[in-house]
Amino acid sequence: MSLNIIDLIKGQLGPALVSQAASQFGESESGISKAIGGLLPAVVGGLANDADNPHVLDAISRSSLNGVSGNILGETSAQSDIPGILSSIFGDKLNGLINAVATYAGISNNSSGALLNVVTAAAVGTLGKYAADNNLDKTGISNLLKEQQGNVSGLLPAGLSFASLSMGDWDARYKFDNDRDQINAPAHEEPKVDVTRSVAPEGTFPDRKTDEGGSIWKWLLPLLLLIAAGYFIWQQCEKKETTITTTPTDSGNVVTDTSTVTSPANATGQTVTATKVDEDIDLNGTALKGYRGGMEDQMIGFLKSDGYKNAKDDEALKTQWYNFDHVNFKMGSANQLEAGSEGQLQNLVAILKAYPDAKIKIGGYTDKTGDEAKNMKLSADRANFIKSWLDKQGVGSQVTAADGYGSEFATVDASASDAERATDRRMAVRFSK
Known part of the structure; x- marks a missing residue:
């Protein structure tokens, strides 16, 4: 079994760096963590692609002289090799990678680009230190990189793929998926095919049908093709993306909340995933910033429908929880909110003030990692x-209770990446009587 170099690199990109980067870039720790989870496999995959590139091997060899820096975040900009390495391994796909990870993680493009430099520096430094510790020359480094090709494709976090990174056939060309038996070269590298037309001798023409049946096909066949094309386009436009959210109830049951978003197809026929965008949510004439179909929108809709007023008791309300979209705590903290969290809490205050008879309950949840007793206390x-x-x-006075459920309702395995487990670390609210 080959060494998975990604496991070594992760040691340089732990919680301390995540917290420092979040503070330096003005982003949330969860966003930084998600971005790193997406960038690391892509960078290692890119280095594996260029395992025989002298520039890449030289940079790794030079880094072996000093090993991994203790301040990767602070010294990345001073490492002149990083821009050249990124240009070499990603080429004109570099901006696509930065933009896609920024969208996936919910951070700015500038932050995504800066993190890409940090992750690349960590990867190069770790590879260099490993090479030095194990007396690997450039050939040994090249072989080590090539061994990573079988480790990369399965390490991207849920919701992120090489296709979504605008890489096209990048992963197929370089065999990141070992299950693929045939690797297709990019379109610009396809072998040229000469097309030869057969020309009848001058003065000779093939026989043509002039009967009634032959003339029908002249208009019927194009019509059938047009109908088929129209049906195909309609089917593509009807493709839908379904998001399933599981929410625990007080009784231990799990309620599945499914929301469907129509996703039109792009020019290549691929479904385009709709991105959540803040917009105005009407609260009796007052505009709150939130997602259409998000927490505020659902709660206001329920109150306006008299669903709360008509609920006879708490039993009728306990199965419907509303997850906060933006409220997050700093990692390991129970009293420090991440930047941007108070905005949604203020929205909740506005909703409660607009409906003073409504009461709510707060719920806290953690992922499956760590001691469960501590998880219960933290949540x-x-x-x-x-x-x-x-x-x-x-x-x-409108909050009847606040309970922590720890990892009781967590659905993501403890061995998954931090970005994947982030869905289990959430805060939620429900109406109560």
């Missing part, structure tokens, strides 16, 4: 922190 402390925060805003 409960976070839920109570939000309850106290709402109390300071004058709506505390």
Whole structure:
């Protein structure tokens, strides 16, 4: 079994760097963590592609002189090899990679580009140190990189693929998927095919049908082709992306909330995933910034429909939870919100003030990693922190309870990447009586 160099590199990109990068770039820690989770396999894959490139091998060999820097984030800009390496391994796909990861992680393109430099520096430094520790020359480094080709394709986090990175056939060409038996070269490298036309001798013409049946096909065949093309286009436009959210109830049951978003096809026939964009959500004439179909929109819709007013008791309400879209805590903290979290909490305050008879309950959840007793305490402390925060805003009397569920309802395995497990680390709210 070949060494998975990605596991070594992860040691340089841990929680301390995530926290420092979030502060330096003005992003959330969860966004930084997601971006790193997407960039790392892409960078290692790119280096594996160029395993025989002298420029890449020289840069790794030079880095072996000093090993991995203790301050990758602070010294990345001073490493002149990084831009050349990125240009070499990604070429004109570089901006596509940066933009796609920025969209996936919910961070700016500038932050995504800066993180790409950091991840590349960590990869090159780690490879260099490993080469030095194991007396690998450039041939040994090249072989080590080639061994990574079988490790890369399965390491991208859920919701991210090489196709979504605008890489086209990048992964197919370089055998990142070992299950593929045939590797197609990019279109610009396809062998040229000469087409020869057969020409009848001058003065001779093939026989043509002039009967009634032959004339029908002249208009019927194009009509059938037109109908088929129209049906194909209609089918593509009807493709839908379905997002399934599982939400725990107080009784331990899980409620599945499914929302469907129509995704039109692009020119290549591929389905385009709709991106959530903040817009104005109407609260009785007041505009709140939120996602269409997000927490605020769903809660306001439920209140306007008299769903809360008509609910006889708490049992009728306990199966419907609303996940916060933007409220996140700093990693391991129960009293420090990430930047941008208070905006959605203010929206919740506005909703409660507009409907003073409505009451809510707060729920906190963690992923499956760590000690469960600590997870229970952390999730409960976070839920109570939000309850106290709402109390300071004058709506505390409308919060009936705040409970922590730890990892009881987590669905992602503890061995998954941090970006994948982020879906289990959430805060939610439901109406109560």
